Amino acid sequence: MECWRLDDGRQTLALAMRAGGLPEVIYWGPPLPDSEDLAVIARAGEIDMTGGMLDRTPPLSICPEAAQSFPGQPGLVLHAEDGAPLLPAFRFEAAETGDGTLALVSRDTALGLTLTARFAIDRGTHILTATTALAADAPVRLHWLAAPVLPAPQLSDEMIDLAGRWCGEFQPIRTPWSPGIRLRENRTGRTGHEHFPGLIVPGRGATHTGGEAWGFHYGWSGGHRMIAEELPDGRRQIQWGHAPGTERTPATRFETAPLYAVYSAKGLNGCAVSFQRHLRDRIVTWARPDAPRPVHYNCWEAVYFDHDLEELKDIATRAARLGAERFVLDDGWFGTRDDYTTSLGDWTIDPRKYPDGLTPLIDHIHGLGMTFGLWFEPEMINTDSAAFRAHPDWRLGAADQIPGRQQYVLDMSRDDVREELFGQISALLGRYAIDYIKWDHNRVLPYPDAAQTRGTHALLDRLRAAFPTVEIESCASGGGRIDFGILGRTQRLWLSDSNDALERLRMQADAAMFLPAAVTGSHVGPRTCHTSGRILDISFRAWVAAMRHMGFEMDPRELTDHEADVLARVTAWWTDNRGWLMTADIHRLDSPDPAIIAEQHISRDGGQFVVFAGRAASSAQIAPRPLRLTGLDPEASYEITLLNRDDVTGLSRGQPALKAGAEIVSSRYLMSHGISLPWAFPGSIWVVNGRR
Structure with missing residues (x-):
């Protein structure tokens, strides 16, 4: 043995x-x-044998x-x-x-x-x-x-x-x-x-x-x-x-x-x-390891395919005032792409929308102090495209397969397909100051094929080697391609196409069983969510996005002065704290109330933490139950502060200490009894900061 x-x-x-x-x-x-x-x-450790078993355990x-x-x-x-x-x-x-x-x-x-x-x-x-x-x-x-x-x-x-x-x-x-x-x-x-x-x-x-x-x-x-x-x-x-x-x-x-x-x-x-x-x-191999994670602005849910240069400049200006540091131009900038039916595979700039190329938009964005990102869906093709008309044999699978969103998959196992894609993408990356790629994948394959995956990995590896400072996000209709294999080649992921903060609260907490905040994109969506129809308060939407790699994805022109002020303040808090937040450990808390989804982000040195306690539903009992914390220094005391006291409603009539200001308590108390939070409506969140 x-x-x-x-x-x-x-x-x-x-x-x-x-x-x-x-x-x-x-x-x-x-x-x-x-x-x-x-x-x-x-x-x-050998197990015994009895009737009905072989004479030796396999x-x-x-x-x-x-x-x-x-x-x-x-x-x-x-x-x-x-x-x-x-x-x-x-x-x-x-x-x-x-x-x-x-x-x-x-x-x-x-x-x-x-x-x-x-x-x-x-x-x-x-x-x-x-x-x-x-x-x-x-x-x-x-x-x-x-x-x-x-x-x-x-x-x-x-x-x-x-x-x-x-x-x-x-x-x-x-x-x-x-x-x-x-x-x-x-x-x-x-x-x-x-x-x-x-x-x-x-x-x-x-x-x-x-x-x-x-x-x-x-x-x-x-x-x-x-x-x-x-x-x-x-x-x-x-x-x-x-x-x-x-x-x-x-x-x-x-x-x-x-x-x-x-x-x-x-x-x-x-x-x-x-x-x-x-x-x-x-x-993850970080494109710029020493650079802070930038606040994103993505224009998709503001304009969809309707790209107008002056409108985009106005939107970018408003996003920068709110604290955005990267502007991502989403689908609709290439070929004759006015809807889902055309131009995938033709990665050339649409002269109707951008007669002078992307330079005027990029110059404006750089003038605002933001970097520029661009959307691609390289593994896909529309039949209404120059690429398909020239190379119908590049499509993966049978000609009579069911299309998905009017598109098909390219055969990424082919050297000529990867060569063509590398040429088109690298031409744009070489010509323009593009710091970021949103790499999308909006339909499933006609059949599973390991060679397809290896081909995609090979193309990503080649682009990373040629443009090592360009960051890449993995998106596949949201969270359709999230794994440690793709994240060895990308630096961010789009957890879901849902920007509904109530749905995101649950999703983010469960995804944290595997995923850190630094790679998990989370955006403040429109007042009326485009995928659920739900209307949620700006404070809730902003703080849920601040739980991960923060961004915005709405038309900032819809914001009231109050909403813009709240969003700017939460964004400023995130940028002030991201140095430790993006390397913090995310601990899910054992909530005694199933209506509360709560997690605690603890800095690597244990010196500070933030608790996000989201109310996803109404509670069975009247008053909030104390929420136990975890992972603290057992010999230390902590000063804890309710960061969003302004969100207290009129129906919260009592006097929990956190409503009045900071309090200093032992970690043993925090981990055995817990923090007592004010009453709140469903679809709201409390944010508690702690310092040793």
Whole structure:
């Protein structure tokens, strides 16, 4: 028996190889003592056998094998080039260990296959990263390859994964563990609104702020599959990989995307903070690392396709007065693009709208002290375009497929397609002072295809190398392409096309299980939301946007003087505090009132925090329940201040201390009793600042 372990001070991952087969995870949880004998652990963890079982328990290895009579889903489904099924039986060959890294190599000599599982542990973020690679001596057809398979805890009653839809992303789904499979499979070809590739497995009794939890994220921008399976003998396994069948051609090498995983002894927030930090500090490559995150203004919901230079200048001037620092020109500037039906693929400036090009608008925006960003949808094409008329064969999929929003997908696996797109986009980036690209993706693929995803990644990589200071936002009808794979090539994401602050309040809180504030765009929308029809107060809209990377997306000409003043004041607060906010950890609070969605942003040094307590509905009881805080220095006291006391309504008739001014209390009180907030209407928010 050979054994290995990876440690980061917060967790231990231990593996063992028994009888020459594939290694398996024998422990994943709180740190084991350095002196722990892993061989003893491996033997101690073996399960008993009884009637109805085989004479030896098939191993739940890092790639469970069908050839081993494994009673659950195998980690590899493979065929020969002629389509004949292959049933590998791997034998362990070698291990390579490094500082926080481990590579385990196994081989099936008869079939000419080599399986390599790689693990790395980050002692700063506590994220485990794992990949599986398959090499073949001759071309084979891959149906399914799982990243290294990890066990799920036994003392867990449910799992939490995330579903969604357009304007309703990041909806938590709680599923009880039971014999059989919880299978989530994305066949849309992009990450998808419907199936965010993330999973949280809470230990029994875990909450946001306490208890054990295990977290998983598969960092891939294409179709994916998640399997959470309880075997007949009670063991549980978690598998992640590309959607089956998306490797469409035989090859001699395949590799999964990285699986990111973490154990937490501090509730769901422990997983969330690790994912937030790892994405922000390890995966995102910032275009201008030392520059503050700028306040955005996006013109889409102000003008849509109706671009008029003088109107846009006026809008930009008003946005700058409110505090905007970047102006993004959205869809409608290219080809003859007056609606959704035309010009995708023709990335040349519309001379009808911009007879002198973009220079007059950009010069005006620069004169206001703002930078300039531009919208693209490079992976798409309209049949009414010069590009399609010249290259109808560039369309991905059949000619009679169902269009989406009158558009089709370009085949990004083709070198000539990527070359043409790079030429058109780089020509604009080279000619104009463009600091930012909003990269959209407004329809699903006709079928999932891993080569399509790799092609998009390759184009993004080439553009980033050629224009390293240009920031890119990932948008796909809002949150349709959000994952650590795309965020290794972009610096911002558009969480949802919904600018409804009430919907955003819930979405942002649930997305924070994986996403930090610095990459999560959030905009103050119009008074009447364009996607929900709801009318919400400007203070609520502004503070909800200030919970993430702040921006505006409305016609500023609609604002009353009062609304403009509120928006400018909240924006000024955000810019004054963004230096620590954009590196803060987001902790979801365990609210005793289900009507309250609350989170606490804590600076990296623990010296300050801000609590956002949003009221999403009416409460069952009359008075607000105290809201417990979390993650504070247990020996410190904090001065806490209600930042938006002006929002107190006449129906709030009592005298909670926060209504009168700042108060100084111990962290023990704040974390055991909590803060008492004033009464408020639904669709409102309290913002509390704290300083040690």
